[in-house]
Amino acid sequence: MPQHITYTVSPFTPAALAEALSNQWVDAEATRRRQHFYYFAEYLGHEHDGLGARTIMVESPYLSQSFLDDYADYYARGFTAYERLCKRVHFFREAFDQAALEVALLDPQAGGELWNSYLGYIVIKPLPARQIGATLLQPYQPATDKQRAYPARRPYEINVLGKQLRLETLIFQEQDNNVSACATTALWMAFHKTASLFHTTQPSPYHITSAARNLFYRRGRTFPSTGLDHTQIGEAIQSVGLVADLTNYRQAAEWGADSEAAAVVLREQLRGAKGLIYAYVRLGLPVLLFILLDEREERGHLVTVTGYRLATSRTQCPVELALTSDALDRLYVHDDQMGPFARYGFTDDGRLLTPWPLDDWEPAGPWHAYRRASLYSIFVPLTADIRITYEQVFRQTVLFEQLFAGTIQERADVVWDIYLDYSNHYKEELRQRRPVEGEPLRRILVSVLPKYVWVARATLQQVALLDLVFDATDLHTGFYCLLVNVFEPLRDSLATWLGRDDFRQQLLAAPKFDPRFLPLLLRGLQVPVAEDV
Template sequence: MSTNTLAKNQFGKRPNNWIECEPFLKETFIDIVQKASSFLDEHSWEANPQVQYLSHYLTSLKAKSLVVEYHYIDRHFMEEASLYYSKSLIPRPNWTTRVHVFSDLMDEERIDEAMRTAASGYIAKVTEELQQSYCGYIVIRPLPSAPIGRTVLKHLKCREGDKKREFLTCQAYTIHFLGFELTVHGIAFQQQDRAVAACATTAIWSSLQRVTRREGARSPTSWEITEAAVRHYLPRGRPYPSSGLTIEQMCEALRAFGFAPDLLVAEESSSPNEFLLLMDIYLRSGIPIILTFRTGEWGHAVTVVGYGTSHKISTPYEISSGEKTYKIVLHNLDYDRIYIHDDRLGPYARSTLNIGKQSLTDNETSSPPQLAINIEWPNGQMEEHSVYLAAVPVYPKLRTSAKELFETAMELFPYLTEALSDLNQELGLLVYFERSGEYQASLYGKTVNPSRVPQFQKTIALSRYVGVHRWYLDGMPFMETLWDTTDTMRENRYGENLLGVTCLKPSLQTFVDGLASRYNAVLG
């Protein structure tokens, strides 16, 4: 049956879904995308870079089977079809195709047997078996040139030789598959369609997938984001087809959904390392970052969703205080790559942020080193661009910025260095924000004195988000200081904003007790 006949059989009739199972091959996946996206006969159709990238990514996930739902209602595309594509001369169908990815062999006989077994009272057992091999799903839109819609795939585990690969911005998505409730841990990606959504809209869309759902709200569609961005500020003419968003429009869109952005401008940072450090604070806090960079005359935006490193890169950094210079290991700089959702490419694309060399101007003065992003394409090609800024969608009551939280630690650092100098151990620091409930739960897995935990948990009053300074000696954590984030950090920040101190090393309990008493903080 041709794809054109497929579409004609659906228009004006009560829809029927149908399921097909296919063993995974790159060529098979590409054929499925062509069939599902070409609602007209498209003899000249070619797989674009996003489809090619996903075929490689599914190979890396060790996909074995694809289970295809050929009639799936996707809320995000349904709204775009209703408000934009339905008004075209050739209207698109308002349904999509959803491809489920499994790392085990699935065929029609096995699926039928799974449903019969579940109907016999063993649904929990069958669900668990399906869950073990479930890798996520890909929505295919009826847009031949931009077929990849809302896609949630699990991220790759650490490869051999990797020290770590962290995706703290990811979350659990619930999927209903033939009556079974499955989950996948990831963050949604989609390809820009250049009509309703350009790159900035898509980057915002991915970031809001995380932060809105984390606060109990429904994630907005691309249409809602574009409408919010251009509602009060439209310097480039008509919003549709979308030609992209300015920084002001991006900020307007984030504010419209309740997340005031913290803007980190690369050229305004005191150094590239400061920019990298502040980015890491937010990523470790589970907040995806919208990163913009220059590509020739145009700008481009991606969503940073993770970070990693392939080797130990902890090195001491010098901090000046008065006439003295101290050295500290900043664990927020222990990464040498980032993972991005790039709508020109695909989800979890690997890239690096590199500090360029200083260049000399005509008058022999040195210019600041530039921060560059290097994006790795599946064919091994590296694409380098100059970083412009990062926009961070921050929960409105999280009023303390990453920079303020870090600067607060630097004020305490000289005192700790002097007080612990007899130990002759290297002092280190990690800074991040955390939901207070999650922090309190984490205490049960840390080396806190068990006899102190009940009083600490019952006594301390925490803001919804707390700032955390985790202090290290020779790479081992010994103390955490907790900060109120619902106010700005004023001069007397230790008296006003320090909420509690927890000791993670029993031999230093007396020292930590004295620090907590000094600032009247709750002791753990």
């Protein structure tokens, strides 16, 4: 005889949320003492840009595929009989009662506002701890004064009591310390997006931990999991058919935590890290940050970057190359110990500002007391086809930027936007924005390009001046710039400058200019290429 789904509807309140997130092992009172409860209460609430939920609907039982995989591989093999079925908690922005839900379920012409207000769900696993399972929630909504972007999302089809809904987000769950610790969970979330980007596998947390293996560089065992080190994280990334692009960062303790030298280096490192994170996440790639919440104890934590926010005004930096990523003032991070799209900021001394509390967790404590963290390393899970790195493109752009020394009076105001892209996306963007018209645009659109390209775009007062287009699949020992696309209003003036023999000779003699850019410039401007180039 088939089992029936039960469902209850209640207004969204802290008490109702605590009850909904509890299970037979963890009651509502214990749930209210957990960090996740306070995070979700704020995230789903009506303050601090919350999603504004007004209704909770609890569905039980629910067969969660992600939990079922781990249950079959691990939990079912123990003596204690844990349940294999979960419950699912849904959230809506619209206020409604049980009767209104019944009408929306039975009448396909009714319930439009109800279904359109759907915010997502949280799965509650039947475990004695770490019960937050697969979670799909909308990100923070766009705001007129906040340029938020969440590229590392994908579409999910959701069936709510027979009603098909669609949500653009990235899956989240809490580590359970049995089949997965924070690193495994961060990888699991990232692999949900890389699977759709690169058509790679999407393993369960159990299989990620198993693939990482215990290489016995430290004590412990594979299961129960106590966490992954850097080598194991790399092993897990390679196990799904990707390569791990790893960048390590020096720590303040190497100079003395309070020294001015440490502060200078940390600020420089953070600026470079912002550029790297922005360049990859803009494509939709989730970036993994390994952070130290306590440098003295080396308490490491792995989180998954899913989005970012750009400040409306960029702080002027006394540097050679001003970047769009300098305006990055917020990261949106899937932090398994907090929740999805957790807000990470930056400090003036080159560290990260996390949503973690400063001291031992106190439920009544203020949320503004955030803990600082040090950036230890960054992992980017990439297809092996992408060989050229952000740092290589940045260095090439620095060599090209010397061109502006003699052609643009406002050179100090030129800002470079460096990012990874699909060549087809790049062409479509130019076709829509039309920074150049006619034959020059046609020549760009019919250019043969690799699937992945790096773009370094020079802008002046948010107007695109030119693009350097690099082959992201090229050999790192080569010169991988393919095109220099010059746009209006720079096109005519730059063609005039480059048409002068004396300026070309001056440019070729400049110690910081790579002469291999010159023929690309001339071809892009359709200026005859002289023998000297």
